Amino acid sequence: MERIGIKKRMSVFLSGTGKDLQANYQLYLLAMPFMILFFLFVVIPVFMAIVLSFTYFNMLEMPQWRGIDNYLRMFLDDDIFIKALVNTLKFAVITGPLGYMLCFVLAWFINELSPKLRSFVTLIFYAPALTGNVYFIWQYIFSGDQYGFINNFLIQNGFILEPIQWLTNEKYMLTVIMIVQLWLSLGVSFLAFIAGFQSVDQSLYEAAAIDGVQNRWQELWYVTLPTMKPQLLFGAVMQISSSFSVAAISQTLVGFPSKDYAAHTIVLHIMDYGTIRYEMGYACALTVVLFLMMLIFKSIVSRILAKVGE
Amino acid sequence: MVVKVATKHHRKKLFSHAGRRRQTRSLFGNIIIFTVLAACGVFMALPLVYAIMNSFKPIEELFLYPPRFYVMRPVTSNYTTLFRLINNLWVPFSRYTFNSIFVCTVTTIGQILIASAAAYSLSKFKTRISWFFPLVVISLLFNGTVLGIPQYIVLNTLGIVNTYWVYILPSLASSLGLFLMKQFMEQVPMALIEAAKIDGANHFTIFLRIVMPSVKPAWLTLLLYAFQAIWAMTSGSTIYNEELKLLPNAISQVLSGTIERTGASAAGSVLLMIPPILVFILTQSSVIQTMTSSGIKE
Numbered sequence: 001m002e003r004i005g006i007k008k009r010m011s012v013f014l015s016g017t018g019k020d021l022q023a024n025y026q027l028y029l030l031a032m033p034f035m036i037l038f039f040l041f042v043v044i045p046v047f048m049a050i051v052l053s054f055t056y057f058n059m060l061e062m063p064q065w066r067g068i069d070n071y072l073r074m075f076l077d078d079d080i081f082i083k084a085l086v087n088t089l090k091f092a093v094i095t096g097p098l099g100y101m102l103c104f105v106l107a108w109f110i111n112e113l114s115p116k117l118r119s120f121v122t123l124i125f126y127a128p129a130l131t132g133n134v135y136f137i138w139q140y141i142f143s144g145d146q147y148g149f150i151n152n153f154l155i156q157n158g159f160i161l162e163p164i165q166w167l168t169n170e171k172y173m174l175t176v177i178m179i180v181q182l183w184l185s186l187g188v189s190f191l192a193f194i195a196g197f198q199s200v201d202q203s204l205y206e207a208a209a210i211d212g213v214q215n216r217w218q219e220l221w222y223v224t225l226p227t228m229k230p231q232l233l234f235g236a237v238m239q240i241s242s243s244f245s246v247a248a249i250s251q252t253l254v255g256f257p258s259k260d261y262a263a264h265t266i267v268l269h270i271m272d273y274g275t276i277r278y279e280m281g282y283a284c285a286l287t288v289v290l291f292l293m294m295l296i297f298k299s300i301v302s303r304i305l306a307k308v309g310e
Numbered sequence: 311m312v313v314k315v316a317t318k319h320h321r322k323k324l325f326s327h328a329g330r331r332r333q334t335r336s337l338f339g340n341i342i343i344f345t346v347l348a349a350c351g352v353f354m355a356l357p358l359v360y361a362i363m364n365s366f367k368p369i370e371e372l373f374l375y376p377p378r379f380y381v382m383r384p385v386t387s388n389y390t391t392l393f394r395l396i397n398n399l400w401v402p403f404s405r406y407t408f409n410s411i412f413v414c415t416v417t418t419i420g421q422i423l424i425a426s427a428a429a430y431s432l433s434k435f436k437t438r439i440s441w442f443f444p445l446v447v448i449s450l451l452f453n454g455t456v457l458g459i460p461q462y463i464v465l466n467t468l469g470i471v472n473t474y475w476v477y478i479l480p481s482l483a484s485s486l487g488l489f490l491m492k493q494f495m496e497q498v499p500m501a502l503i504e505a506a507k508i509d510g511a512n513h514f515t516i517f518l519r520i521v522m523p524s525v526k527p528a529w530l531t532l533l534l535y536a537f538q539a540i541w542a543m544t545s546g547s548t549i550y551n552e553e554l555k556l557l558p559n560a561i562s563q564v565l566s567g568t569i570e571r572t573g574a575s576a577a578g579s580v581l582l583m584i585p586p587i588l589v590f591i592l593t594q595s596s597v598i599q600t601m602t603s604s605g606i607k608e
Contacts, residue, residue, distance in 0.1 A: 027435055034482075034488060042452065046452070109346060123587075125351070127355070137361045141360070149377055188601075199602040230605020234604050234606045237606065241451050241456075245455040275546070290456055291452065
């Protein structure tokens with residue numbers, strides 16, 4: 001009896017598919033190139049990382065099943081991973097939110113300017129993120145000798161006597177990288193926020209004024225933020241994405257590996273095991289942990305954002 | 311003709327921000343806004359200005375003590391040194407330039423076409439692939455850096471490591487591109503598409519002739535993001551043939567020399583800064599227009 005049911009359902013499904021294909025094949029053809037590439041370079045890599053994370057794999061021999069060994073090794077046997085984890089979390093809870101707020105506050109303030117001035121100021125603020133590789137200039141600013149800009153300033157004004165080794169002293173390295181990361185953080189989310197502010201329906205403000213909203217703060221909380229919620233979530237996703245993937249800045253400014261791994265991040269650790277030691281299984285396990293952390297952060301942030309404007 | 315008028319009207323309604331709101335602005339608030347903007351502006355701009363200054367400093371000023379921010383006697387010798395060094399590279403500099411321009415062009419155009427075709431099908435119609443978009447939204451979290459190793463394994467399996475495809479293919483599958491395009495296309499009135507359908511147009515025609523022209527701001531935005539990302543791209547472990555490397559690699563080769571090259575290195579990075587800034591100046595208003603619809607609705 002059940003079998004017939006399934007058969008019937010199958011045939012209904014199949015004939016439905018036939019009709020659907022006939023009606024929509026052009027739409028499927030249009031979506032096909034992107035979908036294929038997306039599966040090839042996003043979906044498959046994610047699943048492959050999950051599967052390979054349970055193996056030993058060196059790209060030459062077939063992967064060997066190792067169960068959860070890689071994960072145990074990470075948390076029990078790899079002190080450098082713990083350092084990288086702590087540093088990555090620091091970026092996530094310090095530069096992530098700070099950069100996010102910077103994007104938001106500056107977009108809010110820029111919105112008060114006249115349109116011409118607004119586009120000029122936007123260009124200035126967006127320029128660091130726009131220009132890609134120029135952050136190496138911070139090397140000269142934080143240079144460890146007395147020629148360094150910061151050192152010279154501090155010595156001339158009597159704050160310090162000896163130059164500080166900003167880029168080689170493990171006490172300061174991470175802070176320097178965080179400053180540079182903040183400098184680079186006015187990116188896509190910043191532009192999204194500027195657009196968000198501009199698109200709030202002006203009549204809402206007028207209505208709110210009649211309802212008793214008195215100042216900019218109330219206007220922001222009761223009118224602007226709730227209408228901008230979708231942009232806020234988009235900005236958060238972009239910010240999480242960039243603060244969990246800090247690597248190149250650290251590599252350029254303090255070298256790889258940094259002294260005592262003081263500025264090591266998970267992505268750098270992944271690069272170390274993936275591209276230098278060819279331990280792909282372990283590198284994939286690290287990648288999976290990174291994925292999970294990002295997903296957890298994203299769900300926390302969307303829960304917080306749901307409360308905005310209430 | 312009719313079609314054009316309808317889109318224009320539609321756009322105007324969506325994007326006009328005419329008229330200031332009526333909230334009274336306190337002087338105190340204005341002072342705070344000005345101070346914060348000025349302070350952050352200095353923080354953002356100084357390093358870039360410093361790079362420009364350095365690129366015009368003669369060698370004795372670069373190593374002057376105490377260091378000075380401003381250039382006293384600007385010279386162009388750093389730029390001439392840069393070009394001399396560039397000409398002495400093992401691989402001719404024109405090859406790097408060609409690589410960068412070729413990869414940028416192919417990827418940018420490809421990304422815009424592929425992403426908008428998929429966006430058209432996902433934004434305007436309910437089909438059996440509607441489950442696909444939420445997947446793209448989740449993947450916005452995972453950028454190329456994070457996906458690096460598994461992507462490398464895929465590239466290796468496909469046997470295209472050390473070819474131009476390494477730059478092009480993964481960038482074509484840009485979640486951000488599809489996301490922005492799809493969100494923006496949502497605003498194209500369905501009536502336009504229906505009208506074209508009644509006139510007998512198929513989906514390919516509607517996509518190319520009607521939808522694409524009316525989402526110009528969105529593809530300019532994709533152009534900016536794609537260009538910017540690819541322009542700054544350096545070839546990691548996936549390219550070991552020097553002849554296939556890109557401009558930033560060539561410049562960093564010049565920089566990795568001795569200390570006398572400090573000025574030339576600044577000159578090189580100033581030159582690399584110019585194209586993305588130009589592209590942004592040209593596309594800024596379209597980008598802001600597009601980002602208006604960039605929100606994630608949950």
